[in-house]
Amino acid sequence: MSIIEVKQLTKSYRVYKKREGLRESVKGIFRRQYEEVHAVAGVDLSVQEGEFVAFLGPNGAGKTTTLKLLSGVINPSSGSATVMGFTPWQRKNEYRRRFALVMGQKNQLWWDLPARDSYRLHQQIYAVPESDFKQTLDELTQLLDVGRLLSQPVRELSLGERMKMELIAALLHRPDVLFLDEPTIGLDVIAQHNIQQFLKYYQEKRRMTVLLTSHYMKDVAALCKRVVIIARGMIQYDGSLSGVIDQFSGHKLLTFEFADTRQPDLSVFGEIVEETWPKIQVRVSRSQVPRVLAEVLRDHPIEDVSVEDVPLEEVIATMFRDSVIKDNSLATATPS
Ligand SMILES: Nc1ncnc2c1ncn2[C@@H]1O[C@H](COP(=O)(O)OP(=O)(O)O)[C@@H](O)[C@H]1O
Ligand SMILES: [Mg+2]
Secondary structure, three states: OOOEEEEEEEEEEEEEOOOOHHHHHHHHHHOOEEEEEEEEEEEEEEEOOOOEEEEEOOOOOOHHHHHHHHOOOOOOOEEEEEEOOEOHHHOOHHHHOOEEEEEOOOOOOOOOOEHHHHHHHHHHHHOOOHHHHHHHHHHHHHHHOOHHHOOOEHHHOOHHHHHHHHHHHHHOOOOOEEEEEOOOOOOOHHHHHHHHHHHHHHHHHHOOEEEEEOOOHHHHHHHOOEEEEEEOOEEEEEEEHHHHHHHHOOEEEEEEEEOOOOOOOHHHOOEEEEEEOOEEEEEEEHHHHHHHHHHHHHHOOEEEEEEEEOOHHHHHHHHHHHOOOOHHHHOEEEEO
């Protein structure tokens, strides 16, 4: 049995369509035009207990909306989802006690209070027994090395420290399922790394099921074996991280080191990525790799040659860039 089961889940928003120009704006007052934004457009997903899944996609792809649906923050337009057998948007207390949602761009902690006070409040809300509370808090503050910060108002903390405090708040009731929405956004490399290491350790220890969205491929590579890619509200890929390259990269990188002094023009074969004579790297379409290799080897004395995949970061960046949602590609205007 999977712990998260999502079937044909959709969420659409009706948004007021802005009109261009004054005349159009005035018209708009009398005859408002709405359009439907399909934030989540038929998602199927099934996650097994203990999996750490990366949920990736370009801005506006529907990641946050999906996590909000799974946390019961919003209601769906259609479709179904169960998490540990609960339907999230029924908002049962039993469910609330067993999952947590952390959003990198939103604070749950009281700004002017020390984190400790917020944690006490969480303890009350989630009815965490005193001994469990103490034990978990000790463990988490030690792992994240923030014991000395517990009594300081949250607003005085750095972004990285604050995120650690947010994570503690989310984990105090020992959730079985954790939704992490960009938990390392805006953090410096060291803070990012610390949080990664912590998540890796703690997820393995507690066998939590985690769904993580992040723009940092380092997070994903360090933490997740499985990657789910969403764009335009629909799942585009579900598989291993390395498989992303196979599926989405139509190119390979060929690097030649020439043994003669004649500098050839390789731009006929593809985009020149780097040229530090006598080395030239060229991006070649996959299907053309054998032909290009054969031709270059035939026409030039070669010292060395290598064929590599395009780096994953680049594949994903390209994919995200190319699938940026255009305003009207999805929206259906519904005058009313
Ligand atoms: N409350 C809302 N009202 C109207 N549109 C929304 C709302 N929330 C999200 N959207 C739209 O839904 C789409 C998906 O948003 P979101 O789930 O936040 O994407 P992501 O987290 O992948 O960047 C976007 O086009 C966004 O503008
Ligand atoms: Mg988002």
